[in-house]
Amino acid sequence: MENTNMIEVRNLSKYFKALKAVDDISFTVKKGEIFGLLGPNGAGKSTTLRILSTLSRPTSGKATINGYDIVKNDNKVRELLGIVSEKMIVYDRLTAKENLWFFGCLYGIPKEKLNKRVADLLELANLTPFKDKQVGTFSTGMRQRINVIRALLNDPQVLFLDEPTLGLDPQSSVEIRDFIKNLNKEKGTTLIITTHMMVDADILCDRIAIVDHGKIIALDTSANLKRATVGDNTLIIKLAISNLTGEMVTKLKELSCVDAVIQENEMQLRVVVHGENAFDEILDTVRSMKGKISSMENLQPTLEDVFLHMTGRHVRDVLEAKAPQQMRPHGMRKPQRGR
Ligand SMILES: Nc1ncnc2c1ncn2[C@@H]1O[C@H](COP(=O)(O)OP(=O)(O)OP(=O)(O)O)[C@@H](O)[C@H]1O
Numbered sequence: 001m002e003n004t005n006m007i008e009v010r011n012l013s014k015y016f017k018a019l020k021a022v023d024d025i026s027f028t029v030k031k032g033e034i035f036g037l038l039g040p041n042g043a044g045k046s047t048t049l050r051i052l053s054t055l056s057r058p059t060s061g062k063a064t065i066n067g068y069d070i071v072k073n074d075n076k077v078r079e080l081l082g083i084v085s086e087k088m089i090v091y092d093r094l095t096a097k098e099n100l101w102f103f104g105c106l107y108g109i110p111k112e113k114l115n116k117r118v119a120d121l122l123e124l125a126n127l128t129p130f131k132d133k134q135v136g137t138f139s140t141g142m143r144q145r146i147n148v149i150r151a152l153l154n155d156p157q158v159l160f161l162d163e164p165t166l167g168l169d170p171q172s173s174v175e176i177r178d179f180i181k182n183l184n185k186e187k188g189t190t191l192i193i194t195t196h197m198m199v200d201a202d203i204l205c206d207r208i209a210i211v212d213h214g215k216i217i218a219l220d221t222s223a224n225l226k227r228a229t230v231g232d233n234t235l236i237i238k239l240a241i242s243n244l245t246g247e248m249v250t251k252l253k254e255l256s257c258v259d260a261v262i263q264e265n266e267m268q269l270r271v272v273v274h275g276e277n278a279f280d281e282i283l284d285t286v287r288s289m290k291g292k293i294s295s296m297e298n299l300q301p302t303l304e305d306v307f308l309h310m311t312g313r314h315v316r317d318v319l320e321a322k323a324p325q326q327m328r329p330h331g332m333r334k335p336q337r338g339r
């Protein structure tokens with residue numbers, strides 16, 4: 001990954017009447033980086049991608065892609081990027097090759113160039129053996145691969161993927177994830193991905209921005225986010241002798257490195273600790289009471305722990321705190337965005 005910025009976003013906002021869908025966000029994405037946008041429903045992820053791909057105009061703020069302003073140089077920006085939106089766009093009655101030809105012609109790519117391009121992309125997606133099969137006969141994962149390479153026809157340097165594994169089974173998700181990783185590695189494509197799949201974000205993204213109510217509330221690598229937000233460690237301690245469990249809970253709670261102790265059953269404690277000496281202090285305490293530990297497991301925080309810690313546990317209803325004109329019943333097409 002190079003150190004130059006491919007995408008620069010400065011104080012970008014988008015209001016829909018009183019609703020701040022995107023609220024003063026700033027971030028940069030390095031050339032060749034895979035950047036993740038995570039956030040609850042309605043957080044403003046798709047709106048951000050729509051603005052960056054010139055499909056919607058910002059209310060205020062500025063963004064550039066490879067130095068080109070997304071408003072003033074929108075044509076140039078469009079040449080540089082591909083977008084895979086939330087909705088899959090493939091034609092089931094056409095073959096894989098015909099689908100790509102159709103969209104290639106829409107892009108105005110000359111025939112000889114398009115021939116080679118389609119063949120290369122089918123190869124990249126491991127779909128060459130299926131090139132003459134109707135897309136309607138494909139698995140969802142294969143269809144999504146066609147959907148993604150469709151956005152690569154113009155050889156974009158930047159690709160935006162809005163929930164690329166939405167509705168895919170675990171096998172197809174892994175397939176798409178590997179494909180995205182490979183694309184980034186082979187071609188050095190800069191990627192912004194939105195997803196609700198924490199595993200995908202964890203495995204794919206070099207850095208992750210957590211967005212909520214239109215604002216970026218955290219931005220770092222997955223490892224740093226886990227360290228910084230969850231900070232504490234949770235230990236699962238299995239005791240070999242049960243008669244001291246109650247007493248042990250009281251004693252452990254007195255330790256300065258211990259934040260909480262939950263007795264999960266007669267023989268098992270869940271202990272939330274902080275600090276480097278926590279292990280030793282707990283062992284010393286248990287030994288001093290003539291207790292015995294049969295196992296101690298350190299539960300590492302997951303990206304999901306970080307996400308829930310930062311965005312809370314309540315479900316974001318689509319109708320939550322919105323003026324009537326901004327309501328969008330679940331499952332309905334989003335309203336056509338004005339520019
Ligand atoms: N054209 C529009 N007119 C009015 N409100 C809109 C419009 N587009 C988006 N919104 C609202 O802006 C907010 C952000 O929507 P957006 O689609 O960007 O969220 P998201 O993070 O992509 O959510 P999801 O995870 O559900 O895809 C939501 O409250 C949405 O209803």
Ligand SMILES: [Mg+2]
Nearest residue numbers: 045046047086
């Ligand atoms: Mg969205």
